[in-house]
Amino acid sequence: MSTHEQPGSIADALRAVEEQRVAAQERHSARLAEVDEEIERLQESIQNLQAQIQTLQESRAQIEQEQDPEFEGGAELIFQVLREHSGRLAERAAMWAEAVAAVEAQKNKALQSPEIAPLVAEYQQFRDGGDAALAQLPPSYRKAIEEVHNKVRDQLRAHLEELDVTPELDAESIPLDVVFSSDEGLVMIITPVSADVYSQWAGRPAGLDTRIAAKIVEGLYTALRGTAAEAAEAVYGGHEGLLAMELEIPLDMSGFPERLQAAMEQTFESAVDIAAARVELRLAKVPVDLLLPADDEEVDDA
Numbered sequence: 001m002s003t004h005e006q007p008g009s010i011a012d013a014l015r016a017v018e019e020q021r022v023a024a025q026e027r028h029s030a031r032l033a034e035v036d037e038e039i040e041r042l043q044e045s046i047q048n049l050q051a052q053i054q055t056l057q058e059s060r061a062q063i064e065q066e067q068d069p070e071f072e073g074g075a076e077l078i079f080q081v082l083r084e085h086s087g088r089l090a091e092r093a094a095m096w097a098e099a100v101a102a103v104e105a106q107k108n109k110a111l112q113s114p115e116i117a118p119l120v121a122e123y124q125q126f127r128d129g130g131d132a133a134l135a136q137l138p139p140s141y142r143k144a145i146e147e148v149h150n151k152v153r154d155q156l157r158a159h160l161e162e163l164d165v166t167p168e169l170d171a172e173s174i175p176l177d178v179v180f181s182s183d184e185g186l187v188m189i190i191t192p193v194s195a196d197v198y199s200q201w202a203g204r205p206a207g208l209d210t211r212i213a214a215k216i217v218e219g220l221y222t223a224l225r226g227t228a229a230e231a232a233e234a235v236y237g238g239h240e241g242l243l244a245m246e247l248e249i250p251l252d253m254s255g256f257p258e259r260l261q262a263a264m265e266q267t268f269e270s271a272v273d274i275a276a277a278r279v280e281l282r283l284a285k286v287p288v289d290l291l292l293p294a295d296d297e298e299v300d301d302a
Helices: 010-065 069-111 117-135 139-163 208-224 256-269 272-276
Strands: 174-183 186-194 235-239 242-248 279-285
Touching: 069 174, 069 186, 069 208, 069 242, 174 256, 186 208, 208 242, 208 256, 208 272, 208 279, 256 279, 272 279
Parallel strands: 174 279
Antiparallel strands: 174 186, 186 242, 235 242
8 A cells, every 4th residue: 555645636646756756866866876985985995905016016026136034144154153163173173183292202202212212223224224135145044134023023013003092082072063065966065174274285284174174075985986976076175264075966866965974974983083082073964055155155266
């Protein structure tokens, strides 16, 4: 049932229809205006979001061009540890040199003792001119003198073996890290040994640091033995003041890091003198990024 008042005439009905039409149009226009207002608000929000997205995209592009600060700082941390270990090695090498010198002094003193000195003199005398003198003697005399000489030699050898002892330090064991990376066919090893061991080898005495460097090289070539890279030659030099080694191996040579780890451990364990110096050598694999500082320095072939 309609709630509108019944028109009394057609004219009244037409006016009522017009009023309802106008009211409906106003309501329709109001709804459209409301929707348009919401659309405008959303469009403004979208524009703001697009501006934020553009700003973020520009920031992302800039970050992509920058070096990863984590790796840059990581390289410095690695070399801080290696330099600290190099300092430890220098101190321990000095202690070891003193111990070796003390053993040599005792050995030289023993060689001058009444028990050994005559044996040394007789052995040297026979060595310097014994063959020529023996050649002029009859066979029977020659045999007797050779028997005496052999007896002196054996006695002297026994004394020397007793004197040939490896000193053992009464000190706390120090761990020293050797690090390596293997990436894209390039093997890189950084040692805690000073680069002077290589660059100044002709003018400096061999010591504990030289011995450690030699064992690292031995471990490297032990790992290469029997592989496709057996004939490869390493490049030696200084890197951040430390002795470094680089070696190229075939790209398809799988399992080399594990092989190197095993070879180094075996080589380190066999070094009795290094153990006597109370040094523990450890090998650690690190990403190549952490061995290359920000300037991407290569091994300096000193």
